[in-house]
Amino acid sequence: xxxxxxxxxxxxxxxxxxxxxxxxxxxxxxxxxxxxxxxxxxxxxxxxxxxxxxxxxxxxxxxxxxxxxxxxxxxxxxxxxxxxxxxxxxxxxxxxxxxxxxxxxxxxxxxxxxxxxxxxxxxxxxxxxxxxxxxxxxxxxxxxxxxxxxxxxxxxxxxxxxxxxxxxxxxxxxxxxxxxxxxxxxxxxxxxxxxxxxxxxxxxxxxxxxxxxxxxx
Amino acid sequence: xxxxxxxxxxxxxxxxxxxxxxxxxxxxxxxxxxxxxxxxxxxxxxxxxxxxxxxxxxxxxxxxxxxxxxxxxxxxxxxxxxxxxxxxxxxxxxxxxxxxxxxxxxxxxxxxxxxxxxxxxxxxxxxxxxxxxxxxxxxxxxxxxxxxxxxxxxxxxxxxxxxxxxxxxxxxxxxxxxxxxxxxxxxxxxxxxxxxxxxxxxxxxxxxxxxxxxxxxxxxxxxxxxxxxxxxxxxxxxxxxxxxxxxxxxxxxxxxxxxxxxxxxxxxxxxxxxxxxxxxxxxxxxxx
Numbered sequence: 001x002x003x004x005x006x007x008x009x010x011x012x013x014x015x016x017x018x019x020x021x022x023x024x025x026x027x028x029x030x031x032x033x034x035x036x037x038x039x040x041x042x043x044x045x046x047x048x049x050x051x052x053x054x055x056x057x058x059x060x061x062x063x064x065x066x067x068x069x070x071x072x073x074x075x076x077x078x079x080x081x082x083x084x085x086x087x088x089x090x091x092x093x094x095x096x097x098x099x100x101x102x103x104x105x106x107x108x109x110x111x112x113x114x115x116x117x118x119x120x121x122x123x124x125x126x127x128x129x130x131x132x133x134x135x136x137x138x139x140x141x142x143x144x145x146x147x148x149x150x151x152x153x154x155x156x157x158x159x160x161x162x163x164x165x166x167x168x169x170x171x172x173x174x175x176x177x178x179x180x181x182x183x184x185x186x187x188x189x190x191x192x193x194x195x196x197x198x199x200x201x202x203x204x205x206x207x208x209x210x211x212x213x214x215x216x217x
Numbered sequence: 218x219x220x221x222x223x224x225x226x227x228x229x230x231x232x233x234x235x236x237x238x239x240x241x242x243x244x245x246x247x248x249x250x251x252x253x254x255x256x257x258x259x260x261x262x263x264x265x266x267x268x269x270x271x272x273x274x275x276x277x278x279x280x281x282x283x284x285x286x287x288x289x290x291x292x293x294x295x296x297x298x299x300x301x302x303x304x305x306x307x308x309x310x311x312x313x314x315x316x317x318x319x320x321x322x323x324x325x326x327x328x329x330x331x332x333x334x335x336x337x338x339x340x341x342x343x344x345x346x347x348x349x350x351x352x353x354x355x356x357x358x359x360x361x362x363x364x365x366x367x368x369x370x371x372x373x374x375x376x377x378x379x380x381x382x383x384x385x386x387x388x389x390x391x392x393x394x395x396x397x398x399x400x401x402x403x404x405x406x407x408x409x410x411x412x413x414x415x416x417x418x419x420x421x422x423x424x425x426x427x428x429x430x431x432x433x434x435x436x437x438x439x440x441x442x443x444x445x446x447x448x449x450x451x452x453x454x455x456x457x458x459x460x461x462x463x464x465x466x467x468x469x470x471x472x473x474x475x476x477x478x479x480x481x482x483x484x485x486x487x488x489x490x491x492x493x494x495x496x497x498x499x500x501x502x503x504x505x
Contacts, residue, residue, distance in 0.1 A: 048424065050424075077424060077426035078426035082424045088424075090421060091417075102425040109218075109219045110219060153426075
């Protein structure tokens, strides 16, 4: 599903990721762990092709970083559900509209949008808050809303970039449990975190990165 | 269809969210289109006036003294075949004598014992619409016809009227183009502000797989909407002014000022174009 073949990406300041080899299989739940600045977000950006490797190749489903045309990048991203640390819900629209946004992009009709959004809001336990605006929701609720938005297109993989970074430990665990439930339905999950203690007991695969170099996988 | 509705909704939402900047852009479009609309009204109505002046252009051809009325009539037939001539009226030697007598009260034939006045022809030119009347070639052709002694025409007046009319149209066009450029810049800056304010949305749309066109379209709709609202305000204002003027000056002038559908269509087309160019300019750099 996702493969990094000897991938190097260097920022102008010399930081980056170096000679990365990773394979992530369909339906797999993996953690990408490492301290801040280790290169976790860079790997995520390489997966959704916001960045392109200086060396090596990234393959995501049928797309390869060295062959993909710019106009095809949106198609790649439609197979991926993105979840960010700072929730990234839009403050000028309510939860329902936020979750519905990816469906508008692919041109779904009103009824389908309503049915799919409400089903997901039920799944993440926010169906009673569909009309709420993000500022009316707690951090955990916003992140669950963000997960619902990531899932609404029924993606092959969820990329969660530090989704628990701004949450207290109890809420963070609830988010991870939600991601596990989603994973059990067949969606692959790659979640980055710098909090090893939070995930060490969960028994999932973890990939450790430090200074841009994979230490363990 | 659903996608299109969403994009329009987002475009309207952009205008509503940034009411203050939108109002600035709309007012700017309104003022510019008001001025341009007035220019259109002036153009539409001044050409009636210029057409009237053009229709009254006349050329007088005096035949040689010895030319008989029948020779003059033959020359007139040749004149009728020339381009640009609407009608030709023969004034025989006797007609000329009668006119002189009516004007000055004296019978030249009785005074001199012969009629010294030549036969002549009065030529009315074809109405030439918006095109400039160029009489010089016609004058040259008339001078070459048989029996023609002298050709008298209002050459200087014609040239002055045409020059003034064409220069005015040119100046008005330059002013309008300048104003349009300013408006495009205003709309472009408004849309730029809107794009800056929507960086979160743009980032989200990119990350969920929206195409560039999908991201750009609401901003283009926003610019075009501002253009259209400004245009509608300008059209309403011009219609009010035109109807008010017609009612007020009804007793003083014999014609009504016109502002027809073509003028309205022009304003709307200009609004759509400047809205599109302005907003496209606004998003072009930011979405590279």
